Amino acid sequence: MLPRISDMVIAETEDYIALNKPSGLLSIPDREGKDISLKNLLNEKFGKIFTVHRIDRDTSGLILFAKTEDAHKHFSAQFEHRETRKIYNGLVIGTPSPAEGSVDAPISEHPAKKGLMVINRKGKEALTDYTTLDDFRSCAWMQFRIHTGRTHQIRIHMKNIGNPIVCDPVYGDGKPLLLSSLKSKFKLSKNELDERPIMNRLALHASQLELSDLSGNQVLLEAALPKDLRATLQQLAKWKKK
Numbered sequence: 552m553l554p555r556i557s558d559m560v561i562a563e564t565e566d567y568i569a570l571n572k573p574s575g576l577l578s579i580p581d582r583e584g585k586d587i588s589l590k591n592l593l594n595e596k597f598g599k600i601f602t603v604h605r606i607d608r609d610t611s612g613l614i615l616f617a618k619t620e621d622a623h624k625h626f627s628a629q630f631e632h633r634e635t636r637k638i639y640n641g642l643v644i645g646t647p648s649p650a651e652g653s654v655d656a657p658i659s660e661h662p663a664k665k666g667l668m669v670i671n672r673k674g675k676e677a678l679t680d681y682t683t684l685d686d687f688r689s690c691a692w693m694q695f696r697i698h699t700g701r702t703h704q705i706r707i708h709m710k711n712i713g714n715p716i717v718c719d720p721v722y723g724d725g726k727p728l729l730l731s732s733l734k735s736k737f738k739l740s741k742n743e744l745d746e747r748p749i750m751n752r753l754a755l756h757a758s759q760l761e762l763s764d765l766s767g768n769q770v771l772l773e774a775a776l777p778k779d780l781r782a783t784l785q786q787l788a789k790w791k792k793k
Contacts, residue, residue, distance in 0.1 A: 553587060556596055561613065561772055566622035566765055568593065568600075569615050571774040574752045578605035578614055589614065604630050604700060612639070612757030613774035622765060629762050630700060636761035639695040639705055640684075640776070642754035642783070643714040644723060646691045650683040654708040658701045667721065668703045670711055677701045679708045687787045690717055690728070694758075705755060717754035727751040730786065750783045 559570040570589065572578065577588035579602050593600040593616055601623035603615045617623035629635050659674030661667040678698040685692040691714070695705050706722045709715050715723030727748030760772045776784075 553592065556592055559589075561774055562770075564618075564764070566619060567603075567615055567617050567626065568597075569613060569760070569772045571777075572606065572611060572614050572757075573777065574609050574611040574779075577608050578602075590616070603627055606757050607703065607706075607753070607755075609753035610639075610755045610757060611774075611777050611780070613760050613772055614757065615760060615762075615772070625765050626762065633698060634762065636759070637697050637700070637757070638759035639697065640756050640758045640780075641693050641695065641705065641709075642690050642717040642728070642750070642780075643693055643709050644690055644717055645714050646686050646688065647681060647683055647693070647709075647712060647714045650686075651681060654679045654681070654712060656708060656711055658704060658707060660702075668701070668707050670707065675699070675701060677704050677708065679705055681709070685784075685788075687791050690787070692784060692787075706753075718750055719753055719755075728754070728783065730790070749786050750779065752779070754780065754783070756780055 554573055554576065559572065561569040561571055572589055577586055579590045580588045590600060590602060597618060601617040601620065603617050603623065603626045606612060606614050615626065617626055655678050656670045657672055657674035658668050658677045659671040661669050676699055680696040680698070682694045683691050684694055697704055703722065706716050706719055710722040717723070717728050719725065728750035729748055756774070756776060758774055762770060764770050
């Protein structure tokens with residue numbers, strides 16, 4: 552069942568629309584064009600919409616589209632000149648050491664595997680700041696600020712320091728997050744045959760975007776955490792206390 556645009560809207564003006572994209576939905580059509588994308592849905596509603604930036608299919612959170620050509624040029628220039636402030640949150644495997652820092656490592660596409668990115672000194676500049684917000688021992692809740700917008704930037708940078716994003720099938724182990732992996736004396740309830748994961752998708756969320764509108768006013772857009780991530784954090788906090 553396709554999500555409704557009205558359920559995703561964070562802010563809308565005559566110049567732009569900001570949405571809280573669910574995990575699993577493409578931002579824009581892919582090369583095959585088989586699967587529906589958020590841009591498809593917006594084009595159906597508005598007639599024509601302009602791509603300003605994108606987030607990965609499996610990443611949830613904030614994405615901005617322009618409604619006019621002037622707005623598209625205005626916002627795209629800010630992304631290009633790194634005048635926006637982009638904040639993400641996510642769960643990583645283990646706990647980064649140090650607890651906060653920066654990863655400055657250039658990224659390029661894998662020479663043989665399409666869509667796979669690698670750290671490469673000849674690649675494009677990529678800079679990610681990270682801060683540990685909560686340590687759950689086996690995993691940690693993080694905040695990321697990306698100064699550049701490379702494909703899979705946070706995912707590959709966290710892999711590079713040994714703390715890949717939870718449930719990342721490409722740069723991590725792809726394994727779902729299970730309570731049994733956090734709690735040594737975990738037992739299934741009598742009615743359950745198999746343990747249900749508390750997180751079973753890429754645990755990464757685009758939380759905030761700060762930029763200026765066409766009048767020059769600073770705008771802070773925020774995307775609330777989706778239900779699955781909120782529930783996961785509640786479970787982790789509960790088991791941390793035990």
